Amino acid sequence: xxxxxxxxxxxxxxxxxxxxxxxxxxxxxxxxxxxxxxxxxxxxxxxxxxxxxxxxxxxxxxxxxxxxxxxxxxxxxxxxxxxxxxxxxxxxxxxxxxxxxxxxxxxxxxxxxxxxxxxxxxxxxxxxxxxxxxxxxxx
Amino acid sequence: xxxxxxxxxxxxxxxxxxxxxxxxxxxxxxxxxxxxxxxxxxxxxxxxxxxxxxxxxxxxxxxxxxxxxxxxxxxxxxxxxxxxxxxxxxxxxxxxxxxxxxxxxxxxxxxxxxxxxxxxxxxxxxxxxxxxxxxxxxxxxxxxxxxxxxxxxxxxxxxxxxxxxxxxxxxxxxxxxxxxxxxxxxxxxxxxxxxxxxxxxxxxxxxxxxxxxxxxxxxxxxxxxxxxxxxxxxxxxxxxxxxxxxxxxxxxxxxxxxxxxxxxxxxxxxxxxxxxxxxxxxxxxxxxxxxxxxxxxxxxxxxxxxxxxxxxxxxxxxxxxxxxxxxxxxxxxxxxxxxxxxxxxxxxxxxxxxxxxxxxxxxxxxxxxxxxxxxxxxxxxxxxxxxxxxxxxxxxxxxxxxxxxxxxxxxxxxxxxxxxxxxxxxxxxxxxxxxxxxxxxxxxxxxxxxxxxxxxxxxxxxxxxxxxxxxxxxxxxxxxxxxxxxxxxxxxxxxxxxxxxxxxxxxxxxxxxxxxxxxxxxxxxxxxxxxxxxxxxxxxxxxxxxxxxxxxxxxxxxxxxxxxxxxxxxxxxxxxxxxxxxxxxxxxxxxxxxxxxxxxxxxxxxxxxxxxxxxxxxxxxxxxxxxxxxxxxxxxxxxxxxxxxxxxxxxxxxx
Numbered sequence: 007x008x009x010x011x012x013x014x015x016x017x018x019x020x021x022x023x024x025x026x027x028x029x030x031x032x033x034x035x036x037x038x039x040x041x042x043x044x045x046x047x048x049x050x051x052x053x054x055x056x057x058x059x060x061x062x063x064x065x066x067x068x069x070x071x072x073x074x075x076x077x078x079x080x081x082x083x084x085x086x087x088x089x090x091x092x093x094x095x096x097x098x099x100x101x102x103x104x105x106x107x108x109x110x111x112x113x114x115x116x117x118x119x120x121x122x123x124x125x126x127x128x129x130x131x132x133x134x135x136x137x138x139x140x141x142x143x144x145x
Numbered sequence: 146x147x148x149x150x151x152x153x154x155x156x157x158x159x160x161x162x163x164x165x166x167x168x169x170x171x172x173x174x175x176x177x178x179x180x181x182x183x184x185x186x187x188x189x190x191x192x193x194x195x196x197x198x199x200x201x202x203x204x205x206x207x208x209x210x211x212x213x214x215x216x217x218x219x220x221x222x223x224x225x226x227x228x229x230x231x232x233x234x235x236x237x238x239x240x241x242x243x244x245x246x247x248x249x250x251x252x253x254x255x256x257x258x259x260x261x262x263x264x265x266x267x268x269x270x271x272x273x274x275x276x277x278x279x280x281x282x283x284x285x286x287x288x289x290x291x292x293x294x295x296x297x298x299x300x301x302x303x304x305x306x307x308x309x310x311x312x313x314x315x316x317x318x319x320x321x322x323x324x325x326x327x328x329x330x331x332x333x334x335x336x337x338x339x340x341x342x343x344x345x346x347x348x349x350x351x352x353x354x355x356x357x358x359x360x361x362x363x364x365x366x367x368x369x370x371x372x373x374x375x376x377x378x379x380x381x382x383x384x385x386x387x388x389x390x391x392x393x394x395x396x397x398x399x400x401x402x403x404x405x406x407x408x409x410x411x412x413x414x415x416x417x418x419x420x421x422x423x424x425x426x427x428x429x430x431x432x433x434x435x436x437x438x439x440x441x442x443x444x445x446x447x448x449x450x451x452x453x454x455x456x457x458x459x460x461x462x463x464x465x466x467x468x469x470x471x472x473x474x475x476x477x478x479x480x481x482x483x484x485x486x487x488x489x490x491x492x493x494x495x496x497x498x499x500x501x502x503x504x505x506x507x508x509x510x511x512x513x514x515x516x517x518x519x520x521x522x523x524x525x526x527x528x529x530x531x532x533x534x535x536x537x538x539x540x541x542x543x544x545x546x547x548x549x550x551x552x553x554x555x556x557x558x559x560x561x562x563x564x565x566x567x568x569x570x571x572x573x574x575x576x577x578x579x580x581x582x583x584x585x586x587x588x589x590x591x592x593x594x595x596x597x598x599x600x601x602x603x604x605x606x607x608x609x610x611x612x613x614x615x616x617x618x619x620x621x622x623x624x625x626x627x628x629x630x631x632x633x634x635x636x637x638x639x640x641x642x643x644x645x646x647x648x649x650x651x652x653x654x655x656x657x658x659x660x661x662x663x664x665x666x667x668x669x670x671x672x673x674x675x676x677x678x679x680x681x682x683x684x685x686x687x688x689x690x691x692x693x694x695x696x697x698x699x700x701x702x703x704x705x706x707x708x709x710x711x712x713x714x715x716x717x718x719x720x721x722x723x724x725x726x727x728x729x730x731x732x733x734x735x736x737x738x739x740x741x742x743x744x745x746x747x748x749x750x751x752x753x754x755x756x757x758x759x760x761x762x763x764x765x766x767x768x769x770x771x772x773x774x775x776x777x778x779x780x781x782x783x784x785x786x787x788x789x790x791x792x793x794x795x796x797x798x799x800x
Contacts, residue, residue: 009302010230011197013260014267016308021258023310035270037155038162039256042234042270045199046520049152049159056150078517089304094447094516098347098369104301107198110518119310 011107015043023120032121044113047106051113053077060118061125065134072124073137074111082111083137166272169252170240173275185253187268188277189231191245195298201238202300203231204265208248231268239478241276250275347447349480351415355453355502367449370413370421371522372515373472374619375438376632377431377599378424380406407431407599411513412468412632413448414524418479420469420498423448424505425513431601435636443525446515451504458500463543465501468619468632471545473497477523528618532578534586542623549616550574553589553657553799554671555608556781570594572608573671574615575657588660589671590627592620597631604635612657612800613637657799659779662792663736668785674794675776676732676742685729685745690722698725732775737792744780744794 018039022032041048054060059075072084076093084091089100089112096109108116118124129137189205196202207227231251233241243249252273259266347367348354354368409425428434459466474495505511528547536546551574558569572592579588594600600608607613616636620629629635659673666672691698692712700710700719710719725747732742780794 009197009300009306010202010232010267011200012302012306012308013263014232014258014269016310017258017260019308019310032151034154034158035256037151038158038270039258041155041159042232042256043200045234046523049155050518050520052155053150053152056152076518080518086307088307093518094514095519100304102347104299105199107302116308116310 011043015107018043019116019120022117026121044108045106047108047110047113050110051117054110054114055117055121055123058118058123058125060114060123061127063127063129063134063137065129065131067131069131069134071134071137072115073127074114076111083140084112084115162272169273185255187251187255189229189249189251191231191243191247191249192228193245194243195300197300197302199235201233201235201297203233203243203249205229205231205249228265229268230265231271233271233274237272237274241274243276248277250277349416351413351419351421351502352417367447368415369445369447370415371524372411372442372444372446373414373420373525374412374468374632375434375442376410376412376619376634377407377428377434378410378631379597379599380408380427409434409437412465412472413446414472414475416480416524418475418495418498420472421502421504422465423451423511424454424503426506426510431599432603434634435601435603438634438636440517441515443521443527444515444517444519445522446513448504449512449514450507451511452507453502454505455503456500457503462501464621464631466498467543467545467621469501470497471529471619472526475524476526479524533574533576533590534578534582536622536627537586537590539622544622545619546622546627547616547618547620548576549614550576550590550592551612551614551657552608553612553659554781554797555800556669569596571669580655580658588658591670592617592627592629594629594635595631598629598633598635600635603637607637608800610800661736661777662734662742662780662782662794664739666737666782666785666792668782670782671797672780672782672794673777674732674734674742674744674780675736675774675778676734678730678771678773678775679733680731680771682729682731682743685727687728688724688726690719691725692719693721693723694719696723730775740790740792742792742794744775744778744796746778747796 018036022036022040025036026032037048037052040052044051054074054076057075061073061075062070063073064070070086072086074082074084074091076082082091082093089108090096091109091111093109093111096112099106100109115124188208189203190208191203191205193204194201205228207229231249233243241247241249251268251271252275254270255268255273256270257266257268347369349369351368351370354366357366407428409428411423411425412420413423414420457465474497479495528545530547530549533548533550536548539546552572553575554573556571556573558571570593572594573589574592575589579586579590604615607615614637617627617629618634618636620627620633659671660666662672662674689698690700690710692700692715694715694717695712697712697714700712700722703709703711703718710722711717712719727745727747729743729745732744734740734742778794778796779799781797782792783795784791784793786793
């Protein structure tokens with residue numbers, strides 16, 4: 007059977023986008039729906055949107071990647087072509103345990119898209135490549 | 146969270162929803178008939194179930210409700226048999242324990258979502274759901290279907306499928322997901338060094354990791370745990386269990402003036418509820434602990450590079466286990482080893498742990514990776530902050546307690562063979578729960594701080610300033626005393642995590658009152674005293690100059706100018722020394738009339754004249770001071786003897 011949740015999540019996000027475009031406001035029931043589907047990631051993701059932490063980085067060839075500034079100052083990279091994020095929570099909760107569809111950063115990317123809250127940044131091809139191939143810094 | 150932002154709004158909605166759910170569940174248990182809006186009640190019969198990312202998806206048949214009864218007997222299968230996809234949150238699913246063929250009543254509010262291409266509507270926000278047994282009795286989900294566990298299929302969702310928020314016919318739409326998947330292997334190289342988790346799978350069981358010690362891959366083994374507590378242990382504690390070899394016992398005790406070597410330690414708990422004490426790096430100062438605590442306590446972390454120092458048991462490590470007991474039972478259900486991740490045990494009847502592994506670094510330092518971004522874990526059990534009045538009434542022994550208190554007075558225990566930084570400190574503290582009550586409980590409580598409870602410089606400095614408000618985290622209550630030992634942490638800043646449940650933890654506004662000296666007063670306490678002077682011990686009259694900068698009472702004569710005084714610690718001449726005086730008087734106190742009360746007056750300006758008179762070389766009349774009223778003095782009770790019936794007090798100044 008095909009996955010149910012992605013379709014539900016997509017529809018929910020589309021509804022949020024529509025509501026926001028029409029009324030500049032997200033109704034309570036959609037927020038609660040976010041909480042139901044995405045669980046503990048919902049509130050932190052909304053917080054990231056409130057803080058305008060999501061940046062859409064594009065290059066001349068049309069490649070896109072998203073960078074999300076976390077509360078501790080760390081910058082995480084989220085892909086646009088598939089669901090992937092460089093944060094440890096994604097590696098554990100999504101990849102390893104499959105306990106969640108997304109991490110809060112990827113959810114923040116979608117919500118920012120829906121509400122037009124993405125900051126935009128244009129970089130050169132070399133710069134985008136270096137973002138995509140960046141080494142994870144371990145302390 | 147941003148004021149007025151979406152996150153804050155969702156938080157509020159969520160709290161309201163949670164209260165509504167628990168209220169509703171209570172009602173279910175108390176009363177089988179729930180008065181709800183019948184028109185919005187959804188009755189479904191489960192046909193098939195599977196799980197996706199902790200959400201339980203149930204393919205159901207909608208049953209038409211009968212107008213008069215809630216039982217499934219009256220439910221009629223409608224002709225069209227509409228199919229619904231009902232989603233249940235993990236917690237609801239655990240509560241329902243439903244199986245195919247079960248009938249579920251879903252009470253409002255719930256939400257229906259119509260997907261674009263699908264015919265089957267999706268029902269979500271199904272928190273107010275209840276299973277209905279045939280025969281009309283509502284099932285509250287307690288015990289069902291014997292002990293057979295049902296295996297639920299898990300559907301793993303592909304990460305290649307992204308969400309498209311734009312309509313397909315909208316021209317602004319970017320790359321479609323199909324194209325990107327095809328390109329992916331060419332553009333992105335997968336470097337195994339790239340992501341730390343790619344190296345080795347992260348374990349979530351401490352026991353499994355410990356049992357595989359020595360096996361291949363032990364070095365890289367990582368375990369994911371929740372940091373329950375952060376504290377410092379003096380090195381003596383750490384190495385106590387170390388096998389020292391054949392060292393002969395030392396003849397003379399070594400008195401060192403160096404600060405004790407301390408180690409930062411974590412008490413961690415894994416998803417199975419098992420605890421472990423992890424000894425991290427040595428610290429030179431305790432000040433880093435407060436920051437580490439604030440940033441990392443309560444969060445998940447990945448540990449690597451450890452070895453077992455010791456497997457300790459309850460009987461051998463009372464201090465550690467008193468802390469573990471205060472964290473038991475876990476606040477959320479824990480996993481059961483050996484079973485699938487879907488089944489979780491209820492924790493109310495689990496016995497507390499009887500053993501605990503103490504881990505230390507394999508070589509160099511332990512690698513601790515904390516995702517500070519993450520929310521506080523649900524498994525984290527914060528300290529139970531209480532008022533002092535409540536703590537004094539605790540029945541048990543060796544119970545850990547946490548409280549805020551105002552420190553009124555400090556006393557260093559006078560064992561001269563022990564270096565200053567290793568002596569026990571007695572603190573006399575109070576809070577609003579003690580100050581505002583009349584007669585029943587004492588107004589001030591003594592807290593003894595053992596040398597094994599390491600204090601940070603911030604706390605030590607605050608303690609020498611005026612009346613600091615200190616947070617005592619995980620102090621030990623037993624035998625009618627509060628003591629601070631190893632694993633107790635004293636903090637000044639209000640920790641963000643701990644909410645006060647009921648206790649009035651506000652700072653004291655009015656002047657502090659001490660208990661008055663009476664027949665129950667014991668030694669090593671503080672009290673207020675008033676009485677009449679009935680005798681003067683002239684031989685104890687003494688005055689001496691002190692440095693006005695640091696209070697040093699041992700001033701010397703200046704080598705160059707014999708008429709002036711010199712303070713060694715300040716390395717300067719004392720231009721205007723402060724004269725301190727001391728005198729012992731005997732008082733008759735109406736509150737404790739049987740005892741002779743001897744008070745060493747040191748501060749009281751009221752007796753300044755008296756002392757001056759005694760010290761001057763002019764003649765005086767002792768009779769003129771006898772009968773003089775003295776009070777209310779704040780005193781430290783030095784001794785209480787019964788034969789002779791005497792109380793020795795020393796006047797003090799509160800912080």
